[in-house]
Structure formats: C-alpha cells, structure tokens
Amino acid sequence: MDSLNLKNRTVVITGCAGGLGLAFAEALASVDCNIAALDIVTEPPTALCQLRSAHGVKVEYYKCDISSRSQVSEVIERVVADFISINLVINAAGIVQDEPFLWTSDHNIEKTFAVNFTGSFLVSQACAKQMVKQYQGVHGEKRAERTEAAIIFIASIATHIASSAQRISCYTASKAAVRGLVAPLAAELAPYGIRVNSLSPGYTMTAMMQSLQKEQPDLVGQFEKETMFGRIGLPDELTGATLWMCSDRLSGWYTGQDMLVDGGASSWKHPAAL
Ligand SMILES: NC(=O)c1ccc[n+]([C@@H]2O[C@H](COP(=O)([O-])OP(=O)(O)OC[C@H]3O[C@@H](n4cnc5c(N)ncnc54)[C@H](O)[C@@H]3O)[C@@H](O)[C@H]2O)c1
Known part of the structure; x- marks a missing residue:
C-alpha cells in the first residue's frame, strides 16, 4: 500500500554516497521513490546501485560538487532530462572540520560555508525552479x-546546543545559515505547493563521525554519555522523520520548521556534564 503517497516520485538527494544521504536513498527507494543521487565522489557505492534491483526503482548517480553553480545547473538539467520531474530534495551533503574559533582558518570558513550553505542553497534553488515550472504547468x-x-535541509543538533567536546563554530554557523533558509523559503514557495523544512540530526555514526573520531578518539564515548540512551544514533534512526517530512499525505501541513532528532541529547543536563 502506498500509504505515504511517495510512489513514482523523484527525489534529489545530495551526499548520497554514504552516511545519512545513502540511508535516506534506501528508505525512499523502499517506498518506490526514484532516486537522483548527487555526490562529489567519482564512483557511486554499490549499495546505492543495488537499490534499482532491490526495489525496481530508477536510480541515477551524478558526480557533482554542489558548491559550484555551473555544476549544479548542469546536473539538475540532466536530472530533469532523465526523470522528467523533481518532487523532493534532501540536502544531506555536508562537511565538518574541528578547529578552535581563535585559530579558524579562512580555508575552513570558505569551504564549510561553500558546501554546507551555498551547496544546499544552489541545489534547492535549481530544483525549486523546476518544481515551480511543474506546478505552473498544471495549475497556472x-x-x-x-x-x-518538499525540500528538506539537513541542519544539526549543533545549532540547538553547543558541545564542549567539539570546536566547530564554523560548521555550526554554516548549519545555522541553512536553518535560516527554512522559514523564508517556506513562505516564498508555499504558493507553488512546496513545503520547506529542516532536520537536525543528533550524533550519528557515519563516515563524518568516524573521521572526527580519528582526530579525537574519546569523542564518540563522550557523545554516548550525552544521549538519554547511552549510545549515539544510527543513520536508519533518521529515516522515519525524513519519510514523514517527504510525505505530503502525512506532513502536508508541516512547513517552515526544524525537527531535532537526537536521542534526547539536547533535553537534559546529561551525566557527562555533572
Ligand atoms: N553524522 C552526524 O552525527 C551528523 C550530525 C548532525 C548533522 N549531520 C549532517 O548530516 C549530513 C550528512 O552527514 P553524514 O554524517 O552522513 O556525513 P558523511 O561524511 O558520511 O556524508 C556526507 C556526504 O557528502 C558528500 N559531499 C561532501 N562534499 C560534497 C560536495 N562539495 N558536493 C557533493 N557532495 C559532497 C561526501 O562525499 C559524503 O558522501 C551533513 O550535512 C552533516 O553535517 C551529521
């Protein structure tokens, strides 16, 4: 049963080569959504390609640096040519660098904002133009x-609560900028039937977390103490919220909001702080 009303929709997902982006692709393919997967890596992971045969959906991979307007324009044109329409966007691509505020480099500021903020902006803008065209083609x-x-941005728990275990002011500000897009875009795009929200994940085990852990071996142990369940999250634990946000049947009245899914980390004075 297509209870989510997502069958045969096309979703553009950035950061689809791993972590949360890949988990979102798997969840959406399992409800018969077609997947246009964007990432900067040259070869898509096998798990992404296997979604075709596992679920009988269309899956295409596009190598794209989302911080480049020309690459994004060219790739979204190809997506429209391949899929005819775009119904959903999930901006999961992101980068983080742990650097103390006092010593944050220009390179970190430029790169982090270029990928996290500008990249999410450019992909959403290109896809929204297509969504508006589709809307006007039917409704004038x-x-x-x-x-x-619907457009979903991925923000972060970091925009809700600072962690003493990390020095990520630059990353946090870039994610706050992403969250800053939600309300104005929701207002501007509502006339065309487009909802805009963000999801703020808590600490989740992905390649991003593993690379932070390499620099700071105690980091995951610290984060585990900060959630109410004594462990960090898994990518799968974010997919329910994402499917709900994508489904106009379930969340059609939900727009302009940020949803925090963090195992309770931001809601208590956790033992690690006592
Ligand atoms: N893992 C966490 O604990 C956590 C917590 C809060 C928010 N987030 C956010 O969730 C999103 C997904 O994170 P993740 O943990 O899956 O990270 P990840 O590093 O596992 O995956 C990120 C993906 O983005 C891609 N990417 C990086 N730069 C790109 C570019 N310029 N163009 C296109 N693709 C690019 C990478 O190749 C990678 O596949 C990110 O926006 C991250 O900031 C993650």
Missing part, C-alpha cells in the same frame, strides 16, 4: 492550497 497562476513537493 492559481495559488496552491495543497502541497505537492
């Missing part, structure tokens, strides 16, 4: 009363 200038498309 009539203002939407119902939702037909």
